[in-house]
Amino acid sequence: xxxxxxxxxxxxxxxxxxxxxxxxxxxxxxxxxxxxxxxxxxxxxxxxxxxxxxxxxxxxxxxxxxxxxxxxxxxxxxxxxxxxxxxxxxxxxxxxxxxxxxxxxxxxxxxxxxxxxxxxxxxxxxxxxxxxxxxxxxxxxxxxxxxxxxxxxxxxxxxxxxxxxxxxxxxxxxxxxxxxxxxxxxxxxxxxxxxxxxxxxxxxxxxxxxxxxxxxxxxxxxxxxxxxxxxxxxxxxxxxxxxxxxxxxxxxxxxxxxxxxxxxxxxxxxxxxxxxxxxxxxxxxxxxxxxxxxxxxxxxxxxxxxxxxxxxxxxxxxxxxxxxxxxxxxx
Amino acid sequence: xxxxxxxxxxxxxxxxxxxxxxxxxxxxxxxxxxxxxxxxxxxxxxxxxxxxxxxxxxxxxxxxxxxxxxxxxxxxxxxxxxxxxxxxxxxxxxxxxxxxxxxxxxxxxxxxxxxxxxxxxxxxxxxxxxxxxxxxxxxxxxxxxxxxxxxxxxxxxxxxxxxxxxxxxxxxxxxxxxxxxxxxxxxxxxxxxxxxxxxxxxxxxxxxxxxxxxxxxxxxxxxxxxxxxxxxxxxxxxxxxxxxxxxxxxxxxxxxxxxxxxxxxxxxxxxxxxx
Numbered sequence: 260x261x262x263x264x265x266x267x268x269x270x271x272x273x274x275x276x277x278x279x280x281x282x283x284x285x286x287x288x289x290x291x292x293x294x295x296x297x298x299x300x301x302x303x304x305x306x307x308x309x310x311x312x313x314x315x316x317x318x319x320x321x322x323x324x325x326x327x328x329x330x331x332x333x334x335x336x337x338x339x340x341x342x343x344x345x346x347x348x349x350x351x352x353x354x355x356x357x358x359x360x361x362x363x364x365x366x367x368x369x370x371x372x373x374x375x376x377x378x379x380x381x382x383x384x385x386x387x388x389x390x391x392x393x394x395x396x397x398x399x400x401x402x403x404x405x406x407x408x409x410x411x412x413x414x415x416x417x418x419x420x421x422x423x424x425x426x427x428x429x430x431x432x433x434x435x436x437x438x439x440x441x442x443x444x445x446x447x448x449x450x451x452x453x454x455x456x457x458x459x460x461x462x463x464x465x466x467x468x469x470x471x472x473x474x475x476x477x478x479x480x481x482x483x484x485x486x487x488x489x490x491x492x493x494x495x496x497x498x499x500x501x502x503x504x505x506x507x508x509x510x511x512x513x514x515x516x517x518x519x520x521x522x523x524x525x526x527x528x529x530x531x532x533x534x535x536x537x538x539x540x541x542x543x544x545x546x547x548x549x550x551x552x553x554x555x556x557x558x559x560x561x562x563x564x565x566x567x568x569x570x571x572x573x574x575x576x577x578x579x580x581x582x583x584x585x586x587x588x589x590x
Numbered sequence: 591x592x593x594x595x596x597x598x599x600x601x602x603x604x605x606x607x608x609x610x611x612x613x614x615x616x617x618x619x620x621x622x623x624x625x626x627x628x629x630x631x632x633x634x635x636x637x638x639x640x641x642x643x644x645x646x647x648x649x650x651x652x653x654x655x656x657x658x659x660x661x662x663x664x665x666x667x668x669x670x671x672x673x674x675x676x677x678x679x680x681x682x683x684x685x686x687x688x689x690x691x692x693x694x695x696x697x698x699x700x701x702x703x704x705x706x707x708x709x710x711x712x713x714x715x716x717x718x719x720x721x722x723x724x725x726x727x728x729x730x731x732x733x734x735x736x737x738x739x740x741x742x743x744x745x746x747x748x749x750x751x752x753x754x755x756x757x758x759x760x761x762x763x764x765x766x767x768x769x770x771x772x773x774x775x776x777x778x779x780x781x782x783x784x785x786x787x788x789x790x791x792x793x794x795x796x797x798x799x800x801x802x803x804x805x806x807x808x809x810x811x812x813x814x815x816x817x818x819x820x821x822x823x824x825x826x827x828x829x830x831x832x833x834x835x836x837x838x839x840x841x842x843x844x845x846x847x848x849x850x851x852x853x854x855x856x857x858x859x860x861x862x863x864x865x
Contacts, residue, residue, distance in 0.1 A: 334705055335865045336860055354709070357706060366699060382703055384617055384621075387614065387617050387708070388616065
């Protein structure tokens with residue numbers, strides 16, 4: 260039984276039933292992007308995200324995540340290929356696509372001299388939503404994201420966490436069917452992060468499809484049902500979170516111990532390493548029985564006071580996939 | 591094969607006809623309202639400076655120097671230069687409003703709110719131009735009001751005056767929008783007013799009649815678009831001008847069409863806005 264390192268405080272969106280949908284929330288077909296400086300950011304990416312999904316799009320810095328999101332949200336011109344949102348093509352019906360999408364970008368991109376309330380109501384106006392509807396909606400989302408008390412102050416007076424929550428409220432003003440979050444919790448403290456995920460899992464449970472990019476893999480593992488990993492402009496993995504995690508055949512644990520006298524027990528299939536007199540590290544196949552390890556340690560008079568995963572499971576897989584892709588690219 | 595969580599929802603709803611028209615009008619109203627609020631919020635930067643500088647023009651050129659110039663086309667020098675100075679204020683403020691506002695939205699990245707919205711490009715352009723025209727008109731009214739402290743004026747052709755103001759401010763709003771689209775630094779939006787707009791304004795018949803110029807300066811002045819706006823407006827206010835008013839309309843409409851088409855093309859291609 261692996262000890263799960265994911266925070267129990269992150270609300271899970273995973274109680275999933277299986278269903279199929281004729282029209283995916285997002286279907287990306289052979290999407291390419293080459294910037295004017297010659298950098299090939301996307302090399303024919305294809306991807307499908309089902310309606311109602313909570314989907315993780317992961318990748319190292321510069322992998323092409325933000326370019327892909329930029330194309331979907333009309334901020335970047337594609338060089339080739341197509342993307343369809345609820346069946347609408349970004350080429351044939353840009354306006355129709357934009358009506359389906361709410362975007363929470365990585366960088367702060369609102370007028371810092373306007374108030375959160377004005378920003379939300381104005382953005383609703385850009386979607387053709389009259390002020391009579393936009394005003395109560397702005398109040399609703401600013402309250403849900405706990406920034407209503409700052410609603411009428413200039414946003415430049417707000418903290419970083421508040422600004423990030425404002426961008427989520429703003430993205431909700433057109434009540435999108437597809438919410439795209441590009442590293443929404445970067446630099447946000449744990450309490451605010453938890454509140455943000457509580458809000459977003461609620462939105463997802465109500466039927467909104469969510470696509471998330473994050474460098475906090477613990478979040479992705481806990482929240483997302485499906486995952487794609489992009490590296491060097493290519494999709495290197497596209498599967499369900501469950502299947503991906505089941506590929507992890509080796510896991511490492513950090514054990515806090517007492518009674519260690521310098522002699523490590525020998526155990527088949529387990530690589531046991533001393534970190535210091537109070538800490539041991541054990542690496543073993545994921546199918547290995549932990550009871551045997553505890554029994555061997557107990558026999559040597561060592562008591563395990565606590566244990567944890569050395570790394571997050573998804574992080575382990577992520578690093579392996581990206582390293583494998585790096586080696587493949589170099590070869 | 592992915593895991594799915596929810597039963598299938600419907601395809602994207604159709605958004606057409608009167609619903610689309612209403613949505614575009616709401617969007618247009620939102621941009622215009624935001625622009626006007628911005629202008630009024632920073633009124634010490636947008637409304638006061640032209641009032642002060644034009645008061646100085648009226649005092650120095652109109653009163654002190656004008657008293658020695660005599661009549662031009664039957665009007666005192668003060669009366670003669672008022673339409674030109676009003677038009678110059680309208681042009682400068684329309685241009686300045688849209689360059690600072692649109693480039694500011696690029697610089698602060700909140701132009702992305704517009705780009706990632708379903709608004710058609712013509713709504714974005716019309717919204718910004720409307721805001722700039724409204725500032726031009728408001729400044730024009732203020733400057734005209736100040737002028738009335740120095741001289742008396744009668745509106746000879748009100749319709750010509752009003753349409754010239756609207757066309758002239760639209761032309762320079764569009765030009766300002768194009769400038770802001772290409773601009774990468776704040777310096778880039780200062781260069782055009784300094785090196786193009788101000789010289790053209792001064793050489794556009796604001797302070798003199800081109801009939802006072804000799805050849806080839808008189809002929810060269812006719813390629814200056816500001817000449818047509820100033821003289822059409824002067825015709826609207828005083829009933830006199832250096833160019834036939836219909837030619838002024840043709841020139842102004844041609845500029846609106848060419849600049850408007852180019853600005854829409856830039857938005858369509860995402861020049862200076864999308865990677």
